[in-house]
């Protein structure tokens with residue numbers, strides 16, 4: 001018999017290492033209630049406002065990816081991701097904010113909560129100091145975990161048609177968004193090829209920390225976290 005050795009992709013290793021944390025996010029009351037359509041709109045509004053300021057820094061993260069890209073295709077894709085964050089994703093947040101009576105100025109001047117600061121500053125530190133592989137490992141949980149949520153939630157037609165949360169669910173469950181995520185996973189695998197174990201472990205650490213911060217972001221929104229002093 002031919003020895004069929006199936007090579008494990010680095011992204012499989014990343015996924016395995018963070019699966020538990022992602023599952024805990026899916027079970028978190030914020031997401032469970034969002035899916036059931038029972039989430040208090042005030043909690044969602046808080047999430048949108050924090051997410052808006054989060055996404056400003058997140059878009060910068062893609063801009064750093066573009067700067068660090070080794071070829072024009074990669075450079076173009078990271079700029080496309082930056083554009084889609086600023087215009088598609090943040091565009092939906094602006095629409096939602098209007099429904100909640102929140103102006104664009106209010107959105108942009110939202111004071112980041114402790115958890116938002118922790119997440120965005122962690123990302124930007126990786127962006128400033130890390131390699132392109134590190135930038136990719138740090139941004140990947142954000143895209144990939146939202147794709148999982150989108151795909152999971154769009155299987156529930158009531159959730160997808162919900163008057164308040166349906167649009168949010170349809171965006172993250174869309175094929176376009178899924179393609180972007182697949183592209184990012186592919187980039188991670190390509191960039192990890194040939195790297196020595198200590199480098200791979202460093203990438204895995206970024207992925208794990210970003211996954212934990214994703215969990216913390218849901219929890220922060222549910223609690224409507226404030227600065228203690």
Ligand SMILES: Cc1ncc(C[n+]2csc(CCO)c2C)c(N)n1
Nearest residue numbers: 051054058084085089142143146217
């Ligand atoms: C805390 C937080 N984490 C992840 C996302 C999702 N997200 C951010 S950028 C991007 C890719 C292209 O826009 C995606 C899917 C979010 N909105 N907020």
